[in-house]
Structure formats: structure tokens, C-alpha cells
Amino acid sequence: MEFKINGGKPLSGSVKIESAKNSVLPIMAGAVLTDREIIIENCPKISDVFAMSKILRHAGKSVEFCEENLIIKPCEREYVKDVNFSQEIASSVRTSVLMLGALSAKYKRAKIPYPGGCDFGGRPIDIHIGALQSLGAKIREDDGFIICDEPVKGGKTVLPFPSVGATENIILSAVIAKGESIIVNAAKEPEIVDLAAFLNKIGAKIYGAGTSIIRIEGVKGLCGGAFRPSADRIEAGTYLIAAAITGGEIELIGASAENISALLFKLCDNTCKFKIKNDIIYLHSGKRKKAFDITTGPFPMFPTDLQAQMSALAAVSSGKSRISDEVFKNRFYHIAELEKMGAKVTLRGNVATFDGVLRLHGATVGAHDLRCGAALVLAGLNAEGTTIVRDIKHLERGYYAMDKKLTALGADIVRA
Ligand code: UD1
Numbered sequence: 001m002e003f004k005i006n007g008g009k010p011l012s013g014s015v016k017i018e019s020a021k022n023s024v025l026p027i028m029a030g031a032v033l034t035d036r037e038i039i040i041e042n043c044p045k046i047s048d049v050f051a052m053s054k055i056l057r058h059a060g061k062s063v064e065f066c067e068e069n070l071i072i073k074p075c076e077r078e079y080v081k082d083v084n085f086s087q088e089i090a091s092s093v094r095t096s097v098l099m100l101g102a103l104s105a106k107y108k109r110a111k112i113p114y115p116g117g118c119d120f121g122g123r124p125i126d127i128h129i130g131a132l133q134s135l136g137a138k139i140r141e142d143d144g145f146i147i148c149d150e151p152v153k154g155g156k157t158v159l160p161f162p163s164v165g166a167t168e169n170i171i172l173s174a175v176i177a178k179g180e181s182i183i184v185n186a187a188k189e190p191e192i193v194d195l196a197a198f199l200n201k202i203g204a205k206i207y208g209a210g211t212s213i214i215r216i217e218g219v220k221g222l223c224g225g226a227f228r229p230s231a232d233r234i235e236a237g238t239y240l241i242a243a244a245i246t247g248g249e250i251e252l253i254g255a256s257a258e259n260i261s262a263l264l265f266k267l268c269d270n271t272c273k274f275k276i277k278n279d280i281i282y283l284h285s286g287k288r289k290k291a292f293d294i295t296t297g298p299f300p301m302f303p304t305d306l307q308a309q310m311s312a313l314a315a316v317s318s319g320k321s322r323i324s325d326e327v328f329k330n331r332f333y334h335i336a337e338l339e340k341m342g343a344k345v346t347l348r349g350n351v352a353t354f355d356g357v358l359r360l361h362g363a364t365v366g367a368h369d370l371r372c373g374a375a376l377v378l379a380g381l382n383a384e385g386t387t388i389v390r391d392i393k394h395l396e397r398g399y400y401a402m403d404k405k406l407t408a409l410g411a412d413i414v415r416a
Contacts, residue, residue, distance in 0.1 A: 003389040003403060005380035006412040007362065011248035013409045017236045017255045018044035021398050023194035023229035024070070026168040028052045029098035030199055031072040032059050033106055033176055036224025038202070042254070043070040044232070044400040047393070051093035058085040059103065069226075087113040087144060093397075097125055097146075097165060101173035104137060104148035111147045123328075127166040131157040132173055135181050154179020154218065162187040162212065162298045168195055170216075175204040177218040186214045189299040190230050190259045198227040231279065233259040234305040235399060238374050240264075241309045242406070244272055244285045245316065245382045250409065252281040262302040266292055266310070270317075291319030291356055296327050308334040308375035314354040315343035316382055321354040333368035334375040340365055341379050341387065364388040370398045377402065381411055 019042040028049070031038040043049060045065065053063040053070075062075035090096040090113035103110035115125065129139055129146070136153030139146060152173040159166060167187040172195075174181035186192065188210055196209030202225045205217035236255040243250035244267055257264060257276045264281075268274055271286030292314065296304040304327035314321035315338050325331050329350035339345060340363040344355040362385030367373025373395035380387030389395075392415070395402060406413050 001392050002416050003377060003380070003392050004414050004416055005362075005377065005383075005387045005389065007360075007381050007383035007385065007387060009381070009410050009412055010246045011243045011250055011381070011406070011409040011411060014251040014253055015239050015405050015409060016253045017231045017239075018042060018400050019229040020191055020194065020232040020234075021046060021048060022164070022189075022191040022234070024049060025052050025093070025095035026098055026172070026191065026195045027198045027227065027229060028056060028070075028072065029095060029102045029168075029172055030195060031056065031061065032099070032102040033172065033199075034202055034222040034224055035074050036202070036222070037071065037073040038224055039226035040070040040072070041226060041228035042068050046396060046398055046400050048093050048095070048397045051089060052095060054089050055085045055093070055096055055099060058089075059099070085113070090115055094123070094165070097128060098169050098172055100128070100139075100146055100148055101132065101152075101169035101171070104151040105173050105176050108151050109149060111145050113145055125165070127159055127161060127163045128169045131159060131166050131170050131183070135170065135174065137173065152177045152181065154181050156182040156184065158184040159186065161185075164189050164191065167192055167214070171195060171199070171206060171214065174216040174218060175199050175206065176221060179218055181216045181218070183214040183216075184212070186212055187298060188212060190233060190256070194229045198229070201225050201227055230259060231255045234303065234371075236260055236281070237263045237303070237306045238309050238378070238399070239405070240267065240281070240283050241306070241313055242378050242381055242409075243283050244289060245313050245378050247285050247287045248409070249284040250282070254279050255281045257281050262300060263306055266294065266302070289313060289317035291317050291321040291354070293322045295324045298327070304328050304331060305371055307331060308371040309378055311335065311352060311354070312338060312375040312379040312382070314352075315341075315345065315356065315379065316358070316360060317354070317356040319356055321356065322351065323354070324351045326350065331371075334372040337365040337368075337372065337376055338379055341383055343379075359384055362386040364390065367391045367394045370394050374399065377406070377413070380413075381406070
């Protein structure tokens with residue numbers, strides 16, 4: 001599947017933002033911890049959610065959409081320890097690794113294949129494993145599987161880096177553990193706050209989410225309930241950059257300005273004007289952007305998940321822009337594709353330097369991973385002529401109905 005885009009049309013109109021993919025997926029893992037019904041509201045119908053649904057079905061859950069809500073409840077079939085989801089399913093979604101914390105907490109034992117997800121260089125899970133072990137879990141590796149023989153008991157763990165996934169795995173492993181667990185140097189991302197708020201809503205005792213120290217008092221069990229995760233800050237940011245790269249104006253409905261302030265700061269001193277009212281963000285973009293510098297980092301620094309999209313913008317901003325990714329140092333597959341569209345870029349290690357051109361030109365390019373795909377769509381919206389973005393299955397892991405949403409904003413984009 002591919003997108004065919006005829007560029008050059010300024011975007012204009014409103015777009016609805018979904019619940020955050022990176023909140024929904026760990027919350028789905030959290031649903032394993034209870035035998036009651038869980039409802040995730042405003043859930044995007046994206047392939048990562050469908051992949052995670054398959055994994056939950058292996059864990060004895062029924063998972064169905066009811067309009068925009070995802071309903072997760074126990075089904076007749078029990079989770080059978082050791083009969084687990086396949087490597088193929090695990091490798092399709094990175095958050096499969098969160099089943100280690102969730103399944104071991106619920107069933108005192110778990111066996112999961114190595115996880116997958118976007119491939120932009122090694123994505124190790126040593127921080128997950130080390131932290132779970134330091135909280136008392138017994139974990140070993142066997143023939144491509146990670147096996148937990150004894151669950152987390154409690155204690156204190158200090159993360160060497162505030163890994164989002166490791167923080168989530170520990171939270172999931174600790175909420176119904178016997179003792180108290182403390183995470184030092186925890187990730188502070190809004191998606192961690194969402195996971196904790198969801199679990200607290202169904203009876204967990206998690207304190208300090210959103211700060212670098214999280215304390216979890218183990219509780220006996222959890223109940224059920226409905227939860228609406230925060231707006232997807234990366235989807236919101238992608239549409240704002242789409243408006244900026246086309247010199248358009250856009251209104252995001254159901255977004256959180258607070259969660260993307262790093263992006264808003266970058267754009268607002270660069271020919272973009274904003275109005276923010278409750279959950280609506282309005283952006284009016286001037287024509288051509290000036291060069292800018294970005295260094296990605298853990299929240300609240302600039303998110304690595306918007307680095308590729310900002311690279312597309314840098315490619316057409318006047319002057320020399322510099323983009324450095326300090327979170328995923330190899331996350332630059334989009335650069336070679338942008339070059340096919342006329343971008344002038346020098347990539348040295350994890351730093352890309354752009355000599356902004358007036359406009360990109362259409363080309364056939366490949367979406368190597370999710371955000372690379374998003375960057376290429378944005379580049380295509382700017383480019384003169386026709387751009388074909390191949391392998392859009394990667395895009396569909398994280399963006400619901402992107403072609404329809406962009407068409408409604410006036411873009412000329414079709415799926416083929
Ligand atoms: C999550 C997000 C992803 C985002 C990333 C950083 C989800 C589903 N995905 O990914 O979209 O880009 O946070 O904000 O929420 N690391 C290790 N060992 C580990 C774990 C991580 O070395 O055990 C390294 C990674 O290679 C990377 C850095 O730590 O360099 C950050 O990774 P992490 O925060 O764990 O990202 P993910 O949870 O995989």
C-alpha cells in the first residue's frame with residue numbers, strides 16, 4: 001500500500017486528535033491485571049492496537065471495538081501459562097514487552113518472545129530486565145523467549161536512563177505485588193501519567209507519576225472501569241507541522257498544548273501564530289520558516305517521535321538547521337528519502353544539518369518506520385509534483401485515517 005500525494009496545497013480546517021497510541025498500548029497491557037471490564041475511550045483504530053489486541057486474546061481476554069471505545073473483558077478461555085503469543089505477533093508491536101510485567105504480576109510467571117516495533121537501530125530491553133530483577137523478579141532468557149519464574153516483590157530500583165517502556169513495565173509488575181516499589185529516575189512522559197491514572201482509577205496506589213520518583217504500594221487486586229487517555233501529542237504535533245510546512249492554518253480538536261509545549265515553542269517564534277483554548281489548538285502559519293535547532297530528549301524536552309517530521313520542515317526552512325537525536329541515535333532513515341526529494345542534508349552520527357531549499361520535489365520514497373513515514377507525507381505535502389510514499393503499513397501503526405484527515409484539510413492524497 002502507498003500514498004500518492006500532489007503537494008503544494010496549504011492545509012486548512014479542523015482535525016480531531018485520537019487518544020495517545022503510547023498511552024493506549026500500556027493501558028491495554030494493564031487490563032491483564034484485572035478480571036473486570038476495561039473501556040478505553042476515543043481509542044485509535046490503528047494496527048498497533050490490533051496487534052496488542054491479538055496478544056491480549058492470548059492472555060484470555062475478549063477485545064472488541066464498540067464505536068470509538070475499546071472494550072476489554074475476560075472471556076471463557078483461561079490464560080494458560082507458557083502457551084503464549086508467537087514471535088511474529090510480538091515482533092509486530094514494541095509494547096509486547098510490557099506483557100512481561102503484567103503477566104508475571106497476574107500469574108506469577110510469564111514467558112514472552114523478544115519484542116519488535118519500529119526498527120531504528122538496536123532497541124535493547126536491558127533496563128527493563130535489570131529493573132525487574134532488582135525488585136526481586138527472577139528472569140532468564142531461553143531460545144528467543146524471556147521467562148519470568150518469580151514476580152516482583154518490591155524494593156527500590158534506579159534506572160540508568162528514564163526509559164518509558166521500562167518505567168511502564170515496572171509499574172505494571174508492581175501494582176499488585178506484595179511490597180512497595182520505588183522507581184528512581186523514572187520516565188516523566190504524559191503517557192506514564194496516563195498509565196498511572198488509569199491504574200489508580202481501578203484501585204492501584206501509584207504516587208509521583210510525571211516526576212522522576214514513582215512509588216507504588218502493592219494492592220490485593222484491581223477492579224474495572226472506563227478511562228480516556230490524553231490526546232496523542234505526536235499525532236497533534238504531526239498535524240501542526242503539516243500546517244507549518246504547507247503555510248496553512250489548522251485547528252486541532254481534543255489536543256493538549258501542555259504536552260507538546262516543546263514543539264509549540266519551536267514553531268511560535270518561527271512565523272507561526274497560536275491560539276489555545278481548552279483542548280483546541282489553532283495554528284496560523286506564515287509562508288517560509290527560518291532555520292532552527294532541535295535536540296531531542298526525555299520529556300519535557302523535544303520528543304524524538306517528532307524529530308523526523310521536523311526534519312522535513314528543516315529541509316525547506318531558510319538557512320542552516322541542526323537536528324540532533326539524543327534518544328534514538330540512529331533514527332535517521334528519513335534523511336536518505338528526503339534527499340531523494342531534493343533535501344540538502346549532512347548526517348554525522350546523530351546530528352543532521354540541513355541547508356534549507358525553497359521547496360522539495362516529488363519522488364518515490366519508502367516509509368521505513370512510523371515517524372519516517374509521517375515525515376515523508378509532510379514532505380510530499382510541501383513538494384512540487386507527485387510523491388509516492390511506499391510501505392504505509394508503518395504509518396498505519398500509529399496514525400488513524402491519516403489520508404482521510406489530510407483530505408478533509410484540503411490535501412491531495414490518495415491511497416493506492
Ligand atoms: C517509547 C515510545 C516511543 C518513543 C520512546 C522515547 C511507546 C510504545 N513507544 O519507546 O514512541 O520514541 O518511548 O520517547 O511508548 N533503552 C535501553 N535499554 C532499555 C530500554 C531503552 O538502552 O532496556 C534505550 C533505547 O534504546 C533508547 C532510550 O533508551 O535509546 C529510550 O528508550 P525508551 O524510553 O525505553 O523507549 P520505548 O519505551 O521503547
